[in-house]
Amino acid sequence: MKKGYFLTIFLISLFAWADDDHHKSHTMEMEAHSHEGHKHEVMVDGRKLEVDPDRFDKFVDGQKNFHVAVISVNGMVCDFCARGIEKTFKKDKSVQKIDVDLSRGKVLVLYSLSAKIEFEDIKQKILSNGQNATDLQVISI
Amino acid sequence: MGMLKKFFCSLFLISSIEARPISYSGGSTLMSISDNLKDSTYYHYSPTYKYSIGVEQVKDKFFDKKFTYLRLTYLLNRKNTKNSQRNLYFQSALSTDNLNDNFYGMHGDWETRRLFSGFGYKKVINNFRDFAEQYFQLGIAPYQGNYGDFHTWILMKTRKNSLVGDWKTYPVLKFFKGDFLFEIGYDSDVDWDVHLMYRF
Known part of the structure; x- marks a missing residue:
């Protein structure tokens, strides 16, 4: 069981490394389990996942086999102004769910596993609402 | 005097819907504004x-009259940071009734x-008398709601109209x-200022 876990982490690490090199977009992946009490706070590369753990767990509660994009956004200071972000992402058929965390400047997007998540595309979607996406972390659940 | 009231009222309406x-x-x-002198409906895309x-x-x-304006607003500059946003806009409008009636600012x-702070300057040109308006606005949110919550802002607005001459x-x-957004202000001179907005 332990071997399988570490092998999974290792493979994901390799994938994340390759993905980062290819896109140069600060995109990383981590394996996120839904064990009770498990807090998704640290990425496989040791970077801190700056998302509210409770909010994240609530967001992914009951969800399996999805990608979660955690997008850092600059300029997202107002609920009324952030409405367009939700509307823009919901036009994408591979997006199942979206959550906006104003206090941390994060947008959580639940993608289907088959979705191709490109940071450039996400940056354009955020920019179309007048804000700037500065970072992307992709988590597989 | 009637014309002055008309201009002042139009200016007041224009300033309010710039938020x-x-x-x-x-x-x-879609915006709707109402006060003791005017009702305004403004749609922009x-x-x-x-x-x-x-x-x-x-x-x-x-005056029991209707006016129609074609408006353009352009974002000149925006600075987004993790905790703030700063904007600078250029605005202009033409009256469909008379192209000599217009404004820019x-x-x-x-x-x-x-926290919120804002300012504005507008030059109004028309067949009767040109004038300018400037305003400043400061506000604070008494609590910080989450996305989807009911949000509240308390603001103070001060404005000067060159036709009237003093700050209000x-x-x-x-x-x-x-x-949905709802805004309400009160001044003894302009009475209630009610502003509704729906974005879609």
Whole structure:
């Protein structure tokens, strides 16, 4: 069981490394389990996942086999102004769910596993609402 | 005097609806403003987040007349940081009744989730008498709601109209939830100022 876990982490690490090199977009992946009490706070590369753990767990509660994009956004200071972000992402058929965390400047997007998540595309979607996406972390659940 | 009232009222309406001059790309906004002298309905569409075009219908209660304006607002500069956003806009409008009636100006704002500040300057040109208006606005959010919550802002607005000549300062309360925004202000001279907005 332990071997399988570490092998999974290792493979994901390799994938994340390759993905980062290819896109140069600060995109990383981590394996996120839904064990009770498990807090998704640290990425496989040791970077801190700056998302509210409770909010994240609530967001992914009951969800399996999805990608979660955690997008850092600059300029997202107002609920009324952030409405367009939700509307823009919901036009994408591979997006199942979206959550906006104003206090941390994060947008959580639940993608289907088959979705191709490109940071450039996400940056354009955020920019179309007048804000700037500065970072992307992709988590597989 | 009647004309002065008309101009002052129009200016007041124009200034009030500048709070959200541009929507997200492909977004539309419908606004309605009412006070003791005027009812206004303003629709604008934003092809991109950089500019909006719109039509404003104003019913002048004092003269019992209607006016229609074609409006353009352009985002000159925006600075996004993790905790704030700063904007600078250029605005212009033409009356469909008389192209010599128009205005142009600039306004800007800076806000965080807790604080808001804004300013504006507008030059109004018409067949009767040109004039200018400037305003400043400061506000604070008494609490920081999450996305989807009911949000509240308490603001103070101060403005000067060159036709009137002195500064007017009055409180404004702003509430919004989801795609709806409601703003209400009061001044003994301009009476109640009610502003509704729906973004879609």
